[in-house]
Amino acid sequence: MPSDLDDIALAALFATPPGTLYLNAASHGPRLRSVQAAAETAVAAGIAPWRLGEEEWIASIEHVRTLVAGFFDGDADAVAMVPSAGYGLSLAARNLPLSRDEAVLVLAGQFPSNLLPWQQRCAETGARMVHVQRGYEHSSHAHDWTNAVLAALDDDPGIRILALPHAYWHDGTLLDLDRIAACAHARGAALVLDLSQSLGALPTAIERWRPAFVISVGHKWMLGSYGLAYLWASPHWREHGEPLEQTWFAREHDAAMASPLRPPRYRPGARRFDAGGIAHAEKLAMAAAALEQLHAWGIENLRDALQARTAAFDTVLREHGLDDWITPNHAPHLLGLRPPAERLDAVAKALTEAGAVFTRRHGQLRIAPHLQVTVAQMREVGGVVVGSVQQS
């Protein structure tokens, strides 16, 4: 675990305005100074667009692709760039086979970007949606999504697609994707993962999970800009998938520019899924700076450093008997704080007065720090929560 001094040095890498305890990386990642500088340089360079050569431009796209691949299985051919998670999930929903007597499994309350595309596809095909509830009848723990998913798979042999996260967006409850993937594959079902709330904070295990598609936004734990998201496609879909839209960008460039009578070949690998407009100089520059920093930290070190922050907060609450307020076995970087309903306003008010920024939704406060908050500050945040109880 880094010392307090290391923590202060880490926090200094971020441009977050002083006086703010930003605990909302699950909404939008905090801005690294290096990302801010890259954005400013790219905007300044935009006054002379002719100076950025085409080769340099393509190289900057491929650089980001390679950096993103490092969070999956290291294969840049597997990665495409798309504008949003919803776009990537719509692409997955459009491609995966699904018929009338089959079903798509999602978690109840799942983020709409990983729900709407499946609802649409089911409406078109006549297939069913299976909304898994926590505390499913066969599951012994109210927070246990994993056993709820496994029980639903056992109950419903029609499930063909599982569209899941690694960490639940409300409160960071983790899903055991190793167990779920093994069970899904044994039944011939495809796995689609929305890792928007974990990529850049938790390692992935593509070889074990064997997903069909993986999607993540780039502006949360990946610390980049809004409007650039990442898609990983399995070898099968890289060869056989159809993009959502037709752009010259996804085709062999020179051939496409010759305005042929028939469409030229797609570019290799998942590049066929690259969306129009993603090669945006400022967004690419910001992504590259963010991804370089994430790789320099190393995903395991980063996970542990984020864990140290949430653990410091949890410890203070536990010392005061408030264990029940914290999501059990939450992800290292993300938790839900669920005070009794009559205390929620007081806790939220105390945190806001202390300068904390967080999301309040579904009767809980989502606490999602990044490295711009020190472990010592997270202890203080825990103290604010405890203090609000003692005052009331």
Ligand SMILES: Cc1ncc(COP(=O)(O)O)c(C=O)c1O
């Ligand atoms: C789990 C999850 N998926 C996706 C998104 C974003 O999706 P989109 O890029 O479609 O807005 C969010 C949050 O904004 C999220 O929490």
